[in-house]
Amino acid sequence: MSRLLSLREAIAELVHDGDTIALEGFTHLIPFAAAHEIIRQGRRHLTLARLTPDLIYDQMIGMGCADRLIFSWGGNPGVGSLHRFRDAVENGWPGPLQLEEYSHGSLTHRYVAAASGLPLAIMRGFGGDLFGHTRMARVTCPFTGEELLAVPALHPDVAIVHAQQADRAGNVMMWGIVGVQKEAVLAARRSLVTVEEVVDSFAPHTGGVVLPQWVVTAVAVVPDGAHPSFAQDYSQRDNAFYRRWDAISRERDRFLDWMRQHVLETPDHRSYLRRLREEPPADQLKAGS
Amino acid sequence: MSRLLSLREAIAELVHDGDTIALEGFTHLIPFAAAHEIIRQGRRHLTLARLTPDLIYDQMIGMGCADRLIFSWGGNPGVGSLHRFRDAVENGWPGPLQLEEYSHGSLTHRYVAAASGLPLAIMRGFGGDLFGHTRMARVTCPFTGEELLAVPALHPDVAIVHAQQADRAGNVMMWGIVGVQKEAVLAARRSLVTVEEVVDSFAPHTGGVVLPQWVVTAVAVVPDGAHPSFAQDYSQRDNAFYRRWDAISRERDRFLDWMRQHVLETPDHRSYLRRLREEPPADQLKAGS
Amino acid sequence: MTAPEPGYSADEMMTVAAARELRGTRVCFVGIGLPSLAANLARQLHQPDLVLIYESGTIGAKPSRPPLSVGDGELAETADLVVSMPEIFAYWLQGGRIQVGFLGGAQIDRFGNLNTTVIGPYERPQVRLPGAGGAPEIAWCAQRVVVIMRHRRRAFVERLGFLTTPGLCPGDPERGGALGKGPTAVITDLGVLRPDPATQELVLSELHPGVDPDRVRAETGWHLREAADLGRTAPPTAQELDVLRRLSSE
């Protein structure tokens, strides 16, 4: 039975130092507010699992939350590099970051295996040089003799996702691009869903995903909790912020300044959004070029 | 690109003697009209694949269409036996029927493997005495050493399903209980979808399945084409008919009479429905007791 | 139908006992027929938040009356969500999310193994039964299994004609890799059998009111032992009967 908590309570209760956590959301519905709260609460030694580290893990890595990263594509989509991720891998700043690296297909299958209660998933695929830097094996089909790729189940301690709505019973609904969020929640031991709002009942959405309340540990209401990502029918992707991030994150000092001002020195997501929106558009324009 | 055909044209073109065909639909959306047309056109030596043979394969088996049955549960749901299925297995009437038998989980996985382009699917499961009467094998997990069950992909020559709607581009949409229909269509070499109607655009339905026009071979408009099964939001399950079938199908002669009058001597599904509905309710009541 | 006590039938006692067995259960995977009736009775009596999952893919169905088939429209219309069959088997059942798998069967043996396939030789059976359906997966993956069957000698057999669905696994604490414990109760119209913790053999654990233990033994094809603390089932309450009769009237 999911419980309605504040984001602060939920992170305090669900996320512990040393946990393996998966904050999922493929471009859409990325749970940024939850990541910021984890940073505020100073969690350390986390293993971060996520297909696309994106800005959300760039921030957590740069703030020293992570010892290890399980991922398949670490870039700023359409913009370029993730500078904090690169700085950690290339220079060990702010600390060493172990990598466990997959392709989107193989990492997706790790969640599917775990959600399905299987120890492994099989797929057609090409290990290439990744094969030596990840957990993959080969399995032979007993019917055809074909060799297939196998990956082991990935069971995060906590999965955190953002969704559009919860209902009053604690069921959750998301729609639009839903990525691997359902699988991540079903694969995890605990789960937190931040939502745009609580509604009396869900409207129908083809391709929508419903998570019944009994598979969700906690729900926290966090409007615009995906910013700079988006929630379809609630917000637009802040493409300008994604472009600005390139300049904000390029140098360690500016990154730390920005994180201090926007995350550490704001008490919650509402204050974070207010501070962002108070910034002069000129600054945004300059930074975003 | 799906083509809009009459049901008669579609069956003539897509279903050939000796084919392996899958008419899927789990209680809901069972493509009875298509089965009747296959019976009318006198197809022989078919391999019939379907989780639940239900009345639809009871009729096809009794009419001598099938050499072989791939299935996992052969009963009249909530009523009792499938008499034509039993007569074929127990007495070889109207001809011998080879069985290849699974559980729902394992047969479902055979479609999933095929839809996924894999030669096999793996699952946790119990072969039991079925293991010797079906195509199952064991696979050892290279990560944990656990033994798992494996089943081979099932690629029907033709999959036939019933759906609520097609749009003018030939895309198809179904909702409610959707069973393994999507997987059956994606597993098959050719596919036919009978639909209740053609619409300008689809309304949203959570849990609804959309089949894009380029994975469907043909669409045929057949209102109430699932009778006595149903199409959610279009018709109700005809539970009385399911009960009546017990008496209709129990004896060979009465079964043949009924099939001749209702299927062979009607030119199409509209006439079949008209004939059914012209029958005196008293007869239905008596037969349905 | 026999009426062991005035006022209710043996079938009613069985269904009420089965509904009681679900006390404390959160998530139940329900077979059609007797299990569905008993699970819906439990939901209406004492478990309003019992989550019913049917193999058709309906999760959290709240039917006003037990459906004729697992695919009846009301199941989908009242469910919290409806998923495909691949998903129901992979994510929900095999994913280990089901506390009780609720099954019926044609034949059962002393270790709770079930036969729903054939009586007689497989290739030329005397009776061709419907087959496995989802029972093997339900029994394999649910945390525990409750079986509901009428107690007849031709059903409670020394030796199954065909092993369709696994029961308890004496001598194998790993249960061959199964996720759950297997059958923890077999509810019949005469009483309740439960596995002996030491031997895993099903023993007579409760007698329904007015049932003679000799009758149970006579209807059981193996030498049925009794639990040391053999009890008597409490008769159906007026409320239990009232709700059950409303549910089963059609």
Next chain:
Amino acid sequence: MTAPEPGYSADEMMTVAAARELRGTRVCFVGIGLPSLAANLARQLHQPDLVLIYESGTIGAKPSRPPLSVGDGELAETADLVVSMPEIFAYWLQGGRIQVGFLGGAQIDRFGNLNTTVIGPYERPQVRLPGAGGAPEIAWCAQRVVVIMRHRRRAFVERLGFLTTPGLCPGDPERGGALGKGPTAVITDLGVLRPDPATQELVLSELHPGVDPDRVRAETGWHLREAADLGRTAPPTAQELDVLRRLSSE
């Protein structure tokens, strides 16, 4: 940007050539960036029914302009259907339904193998690149692959720093079990490379207008051979340029 001819840039020539390469394609799995721009150009120019599939799960997306990311809202809102990532990889890509996989890359070798992982040692790289994304699966499962990359010597290398995504497989007609043929064209801002049917090595097959073959060789890190029938790409038409510029303006 160089302008090999008045009136259009080398990048524009590349994008137009890539869009033309999709002629006759029904279903294209599109990577973000240059592939997305070219695929959308093809759809608007000559392939109105081209089905674009993005790894985010959008099938049949019809964006009015190329998205910044594969998850932009317009992709989902204009798609025929949106499916989960497990489904897009299993049923749609691995299911063999994709005719062309459209990829970019940081490094490519003479057999069309791609590196998007690291430059330098894996454990302590000079440059950490984003990684594989969906490219290994796309290259493995699409019926054929089209690569679009700017032609620079640091990208067209004798030896990859890391083998992320498979190319052609000389000497293995089975391609190690891959479903498709691998890269059939590498479209650059200087010309088009295609595999030699005999050796599977990428050879210079077309030169864009005004490009000197010496320049292509200079920008290629391996000894680049020429196809026997080396051709010249037709320059972009006014219509091609017009649509492309409308698409890329923001």
